[in-house]
Amino acid sequence: MNLENLEARLKSLAKMDIIKPPVELIQSLPRKFKQKFPRSRTLSLEYQKYIPGGHEHQNAIKWPFTITMDKGEGAFVWDVDGNAYVDFLMASGPIILGHNYPEVMEHVISIIREKGPALGVMSEQELLAAKEIVKHVDSVKQVRFYQSGTEVGMAAARLARCYTGKEYIIKAGGSYHGWSDQFVYDLHIPGTGALFSYGIPRGCYEKTLSFKPGDIRRLEKLLKRYNKPGKGGVAAVFLEGGGGDGMTHYVPREFYHAARELCDDHGALMVMDEVITGFRLAMGGAQEYFGINADLSMLGKIVGHQYPSAGALGGREDVMELLGAQAEEVDENGTSIKKSVMTAGTLAGTNITCAAACKAIQCIEKTDAINIAARVADKITAIINDAFESHDLPFFAYNFKSIIHCATSGSSFYHISLNLPDALEKIDACREVLGMYNAMLMLEGIQSLQAMRFYTSLAHDSSEVLEKVANAFDAFAANLASME
Numbered sequence: 001m002n003l004e005n006l007e008a009r010l011k012s013l014a015k016m017d018i019i020k021p022p023v024e025l026i027q028s029l030p031r032k033f034k035q036k037f038p039r040s041r042t043l044s045l046e047y048q049k050y051i052p053g054g055h056e057h058q059n060a061i062k063w064p065f066t067i068t069m070d071k072g073e074g075a076f077v078w079d080v081d082g083n084a085y086v087d088f089l090m091a092s093g094p095i096i097l098g099h100n101y102p103e104v105m106e107h108v109i110s111i112i113r114e115k116g117p118a119l120g121v122m123s124e125q126e127l128l129a130a131k132e133i134v135k136h137v138d139s140v141k142q143v144r145f146y147q148s149g150t151e152v153g154m155a156a157a158r159l160a161r162c163y164t165g166k167e168y169i170i171k172a173g174g175s176y177h178g179w180s181d182q183f184v185y186d187l188h189i190p191g192t193g194a195l196f197s198y199g200i201p202r203g204c205y206e207k208t209l210s211f212k213p214g215d216i217r218r219l220e221k222l223l224k225r226y227n228k229p230g231k232g233g234v235a236a237v238f239l240e241g242g243g244g245d246g247m248t249h250y251v252p253r254e255f256y257h258a259a260r261e262l263c264d265d266h267g268a269l270m271v272m273d274e275v276i277t278g279f280r281l282a283m284g285g286a287q288e289y290f291g292i293n294a295d296l297s298m299l300g301k302i303v304g305h306q307y308p309s310a311g312a313l314g315g316r317e318d319v320m321e322l323l324g325a326q327a328e329e330v331d332e333n334g335t336s337i338k339k340s341v342m343t344a345g346t347l348a349g350t351n352i353t354c355a356a357a358c359k360a361i362q363c364i365e366k367t368d369a370i371n372i373a374a375r376v377a378d379k380i381t382a383i384i385n386d387a388f389e390s391h392d393l394p395f396f397a398y399n400f401k402s403i404i405h406c407a408t409s410g411s412s413f414y415h416i417s418l419n420l421p422d423a424l425e426k427i428d429a430c431r432e433v434l435g436m437y438n439a440m441l442m443l444e445g446i447q448s449l450q451a452m453r454f455y456t457s458l459a460h461d462s463s464e465v466l467e468k469v470a471n472a473f474d475a476f477a478a479n480l481a482s483m484e
């Protein structure tokens with residue numbers, strides 16, 4: 001698809017009336033769920049009692065009730081009632097070889113058996129995993145493991161502030177860099193500022209600035225304004241590879257190159273958040289895809305390939321060395337001359353994580369998983385578009401390698417103009433209908449990231465998957481089109 005038109009198409013879809021499933025269908029969904037998922041229903045009632053909100057995972061289906069999965073293999077997951085799904089959620093992105101990929105699983109188990117799951121001090125597994133990352137991500141010369149992408153973001157911000165001696169961080173509006181206090185600002189929908197920052201004192205995010213995705217002039221203005229004497233200065237610009245929220249707010253290659261120049265001109269570090277794009281867009285992540293080098297790279301998800309705990313910060317040697325736990329040196333005047341950034345994690349860089357990281361990266365390279373998953377995604381995108389077109393729906397799908405986006409009335413909440421007087425009501429209405437679409441797709445045997453995002457893997461490369469997707473989307477689109 002022509003990416004130049006993408007923004008215009010998304011905006012125009014967001015202006016259209018929401019296409020809801022027919023009333024009878026909406027009313028029948030809870031009954032159908034009860035019939036098809038009895039064990040999940042019983043468990044969901046118990047979750048309500050013991051687990052806040054009845055679920056742990058933000059991307060799990062929530063309405064009519066959450067579905068409990070039992071096992072995963074290849075491109076499929078099975079729920080506790082024995083129903084199979086083509087899985088496009090892929091644990092929210094960490095899986096690109098397929099569920100429970102045998103070679104990774106055997107390797108992790110053998111390491112656990114022979115050496116134990118975690119030693120709490122250096123083990124050779126860390127070195128092996130770090131070397132694999134450095135081999136592929138050009139800008140990364142050193143690596144430090146953490147327990148999640150959220151922790152990696154916290155470490156990157158602290159490190160950038162220590163290295164530059166400056167205070168502010170800038171992010172693109174709508175981006176997600178984990179849920180630490182300073183990053184829960186202007187989330188998901190650009191321009192929403194502190195809308196989702198409940199429980200966070202203003203002081204925690206007041207040194208976080210944001211700009212409209214792709215707006216290079218605004219980024220330049222912020223850098224200039226906050227680098228003026230006495231203003232505190234900008235330590236780092238955080239960018240998600242390909243654009244915020246998993247490339248939902250897509251920005252083109254030129255933006256990254258211009259942003260790189262601005263960072264250099266204004267003495268700010270460029271931090272590329274590759275938690276989704278790392279080992280998915282290319283072996284060298286979004287940086288290879290767009291042909292740039294960041295100063296720091298945030299990695300998560302596929303680093304770990306579904307084994308806990310996935311998080312790694314990588315980058316330039318002269319910046320990363322501040323994470324070294326050196327004792328402070330004090331000069332003859334008693335002045336500290338060696339800075340060291342405090343970060344930690346009891347179960348960071350365990351044998352499990354690092355064995356999984358090392359073996360998964362090797363398998364991704366060996367199998368050409370990135371390109372195979374991308375080619376399958378091309379086919380699935382075409383299948384979804386066929387279904388929408390043949391049922392005359394104004395929806396469309398598009399993909400960046402193995403990340404498919406499904407643009408519907410439901411996902412339109414991302415692109416609603418906040419200038420509209422009823423913007424928040426519209427956003428709620430989109431999200432409500434998105435929940436319905438998700439339920440409809442689950443009934444058709446498709447699990448995705450809330451009916452908006454679909455991650456493919458090496459294992460999706462099968463005619464069985466393509467056939468199931470074609471049938472499911474045809475039924476889904478037919479149900480929506482029956483409105484007219």
Ligand SMILES: Cc1ncc(COP(=O)(O)O)c(C=O)c1O
Nearest residue numbers: 148149150176177178275276300
């Ligand atoms: C781009 C990005 N950065 C950071 C994170 C946070 O990673 P984690 O969930 O491991 O804390 C995520 C998680 O979805 C992400 O998508």
